[in-house]
Amino acid sequence: MKRSGFSEEQIIGILKENEASISAKELCRRHGMSDPSFYKWKAKFGGMGVSEAAVCGIWKLKKLVADLSLDKMALEDVPEKI
Template identity: 50%
Template sequence: MKRSRFSEEQIIAVSKEQEAGMATADVCRRHGVSSATFYKWKAKYGGLEVSEARRLRSLEEENSRLKRLLADAMLDNAMLKEITAKKF
């Protein structure tokens, strides 16, 4: 997945600028992002604090690691079943 040029802290700061009363178009223009990107950020990070965003990222990384481990285990299991089926 492509890494953003903005950190979670920066994204939350941009969101807070808009919540403070600045127009969305002005915030987007000032930071050089599209309004679609801004609303995507707002959906993901809206209402979060910086520490919560860091925790969210670490949980997402752990979740993807566990999914890879599960996929590898299921593949190994399928191969073992295939090998034992050929022996009989």
């Protein structure tokens, strides 16, 4: 899946503009994004602040590190074929 060209902070800033009574169509035109992207972001990040998004990002990274550590341990237990 393609990653968005916007950071989480930028997305939250765009959503805050929408809360300040700028229409979604105007925001999409101004920032060069599609309507479905805007509404997907609104569902995911709506009502969230920048600090809350950062905390979510940290938890995602911690989960990723834990998963990779488990994978590494499992691979170390497999005997090597010679």
